[in-house]
Amino acid sequence: MNLCGHYNGTFAVASVKASHSQPHLLPCRIRFAASVAAAVPISCYGARRGSGNRLAFTMSCCKAAIGRDVLVEENDVVSETERSYTYVMKFGGSSVTSAERMREVANLIISFPEERPVIVLSAMGKTTDLLLLAREKAVSCGVSNVDNIEELSTIKDLHLRIVDELGVDRNVIAKHLEELKQLLKGVAMMKELTRRTQDYLVSFGECMSTRIFAAYLNKLGVKARQYDAFEMGIITTDDFTNVDILEATYPAVAKRLHGYWVSDPAIPIVTSFLGKARRSCAVTTLGRGGSDLTATTIGRALGLLEIQVCNKNFCMSKARMERC
Helix, strand or coil: CCCCCCCCEEEEECCEEEEECCHHHCCCECCCCHHHHCCCCEEEEEEEECHHHCEEEEEEECCCCCCCCECCCCCCCCHHHHHCCCEEEEECHHHHCCHHHHHHHHHHHHCCCCCCEEEEECCCCCHHHHHHHHHHHHHHHCHHHHHHCHHHHHHHHHHHHHHHHHCCCCHHHHHHHHHHHHHHHHHHHHCCCCHHHHHHHHHHHHHHHHHHHHHHHHHCCCCEEEECHHHHCCEECCCCCCCCECCCHHHHHHHHHHHHHHHCCCEEEEECCEEEECCCCCEEECCCCHHHHHHHHHHHHHCCCEEEEECCCCCCCCCECCCC
16 A cells, blocks of 8 residues: 655644654554555545644545455445545544543544544444453353443443533433443353354444544534444445445445435444444444444545544554655
């Protein structure tokens, strides 16, 4: 994957500023999913300036195949959507690990009021790892001890604390927290966990983070709408824990997002890493690199040439940056 780009000036996000007087001081590696790294030509260029003198580093990808695991048709782009959205922004778990980080992400989005981004969001911090640890304990702890699983308490406390600090209604995630507890009790009762159930279990992190963030943007007066990727049209194989995205995804995603934009424009806040199995209709996960793959898939479906992959420092990895 050939990348090029330079940056000269001051990069500001909310109250956090990092000065770069020379191009080589820019964080020089861009993270991209392993499954798409070999197939996406990307061009990174300069800095985009929004209101408040904030800048964001950007990258663009050509309308080529977006990954060896993604089936693509050349003519599957719905042209109307190209006028609805301008680019995709993906934020990893480290970008939304606290209320303060969520505020900074929101400030970055608000800095470009003229843009119409699609936001792809990961689970908060280490939530996915905590869910997997809770899974292991639930298998052997017994139903009566599920409430005492430390990781479950940590997940609950983290999300409720962030909700409270952002001034968002707890009801946006109350249902998911209860469903998560009941799911773990089911695992404890069965004393086993299938790959299908594991995919459903780890989906709770993304489902809660996106709901919190969408609610916070709406609280700020920025109209946003939360989407679960598995209900938005991302269709996959039934190989749970490491699925492939099917080509039927592209027109489905484009139709859904375009339809909502025409009827009631709002910034989409989409769960990363998730899909829906074609045959079983169960929740699936995309495996390693799945959050970035979600962003590129949505970009391809909408015919967008620009994708921004940001972590907490706006420093990317697993790809080389070179001057043009």
